[in-house]
Amino acid sequence: MRFVPTSEQEDFTASLGRLLAGADSVGAARSWAQGDHAAGLDLWRRLAEQGVHALLVPEEHGGMGATPVELVLALELVGRHAVPGPWVESVAYLPVALGSGPVVEALAEGGLGTVALAPHVPYALDADLAEHRYVVVDGALHGAEVGEQHTSVDGTRRLFSVTPTGTGQDTGQDTGLGTGDLDRAFDTAVLACAAQLLGAGERLLDDAVAYVKQRRQFGREIGSYQAIKHQLADVRIALDFARPLVHGAALADPATFGRDASAAKLAAADAAYLAARVALQVHGAVGYTLELDLSLWITKVRALVAAWGTTAYHRDRVLAALVAEREQRTEVAG
Template identity: 45%
Template sequence: MHFALDAEQRAFADALHAMLTAADTPAVIRAWSRGDHAPGRALWSRLAGAGVFALAVPQGYGGLGLLPVDLAVAFVELGRHAVPGPLAETVGAAVLLGEPPLARRFLPGLAAGADLATVAAPGGYAVDGDAASLRLCPAPDGLYRAADPGPVRRSLDPARRLTRLSPAGDLLCRDAPYDRALAWIRLATAAQALGTGLALLDRTVAHVRRRTQFGVPIGSFQAVGHRLADAKTALEFARPLVFGAAVSMRPAEVAAAKLTACEAAYRTARTALHLHGAIGYTAEYDLSLWLTKARALHAAWGTPQQCRDLVLAAGL
């Protein structure tokens, strides 16, 4: 089956790409990693103005409707530019809080970008709980709004600041749609990973065209070309799975997309690091911002084995 974006979706992606290219996201990422959220919050407001977070909010609450394909389009661009913040988690929060009266209370702020939300993953840790104004902690007896987060814990990605949440705050509801929210979070994570991998590939292709050895660009070497071709093939195989999952929103298909996109991004990261050489290890070099993002997304909201088990159980 062939999945193709329509003209409006392609224009949306192009507009986000142009906005984020002009935003100097490496500087925003480094500030966020230091705990300085002001540049990231400013960028968050611009993304909200473009309608990114409204794509997971029903129209009656300030959103554009539940549009998972358009959301995937947006999150590929967010991943391509390694935008920091609890992006997928805010989407998940919008789904968790999608029924009245919680929807009336929380969703307009999420759609408008006034609030950042995070959701505790199994184990109690949440991304960017120190920056979020809304911290959700699912528990066996319901969905809680957590109080102040615990100390910041280091992540593989310095821009993904982990904090521990406890279900000791206000009980919001007894029966939140956690499985549905998890599917949306995984879809957003898969799209982010796809964008991250595409950015790593683009940066590596540009590098091997510039870098010379024995008087010729290293990109002309057959072994280098084969590594890049393998990375490109893996990413292009992941792309239709991501958008196909966005069409169906079946949990197993979303898990397959998450598995494939994250594996492709991780493989591309390894190729990028190998072909850049020692400079790829340095935190001062912008490539590292995408390398660490690919590593962190690889296991976020479902390890490869967990996703694989879900796919196999569904018989896909």
């Protein structure tokens, strides 16, 4: 499959890229981790004005009615710039899970939403800030109330236990839950997480390449050594192999969307994790310091690898889908 963005998609990503390049997303992320959300929320609102939050919301509910392709392009940039906030939950999962209603319209305008669905997402991200909080219990979406906070390896990921309070109609919170598809919502969130990982991996590679060009040892830039070149080349190859899977899943047929989203998450997670390891290694001891901005992407990749389904879960899912498809073809041929 040859993925070529349309001119409209290129204009959209170029606009987002300029906005994020001019914003202090690193400063916003560091402040967010310390409990100061002003800069992060300002960036959140600015991206909402660009239409990011409305991508998967139908036009009749104030959204853009876009496709997963636009979602992938936007979330890759969010990952590249380490923008804090519950992006997957607000932009990918909840618009699809809710389907319609006033909450969907609020999300399209930039409302913060979050959700927990065990076992893949046991805690709700930024639940103390979110105006729209949900938890999935026994295959149904319920309004939720905030409980205990938990620590993440990524300081910008503020995790909370949530407990169901009933449906929105029962509690008065988030009325009009709509008739969304929870399975499709989960797969869309998996794909969005893969896009974030891809963007983070690209940023880690860029920073590593920039560093090895300026760091000198024994009178030479360390990037001139073959061993380092080979490691960076391996990262480039891994990211280049992951990208078609992520973009391909965004274009997948509904019948194979779940399988393809899992394959995309696997490839993006492996590539981003390799990028994090190599970036840490080429930076040497300074790479282990939290003061270095590199730490924002290293810790984020570590957290996102296990978010929205572990690597083992997605491998099993892809394998089961492929086996089922082979058996089906065998029955048809017989």
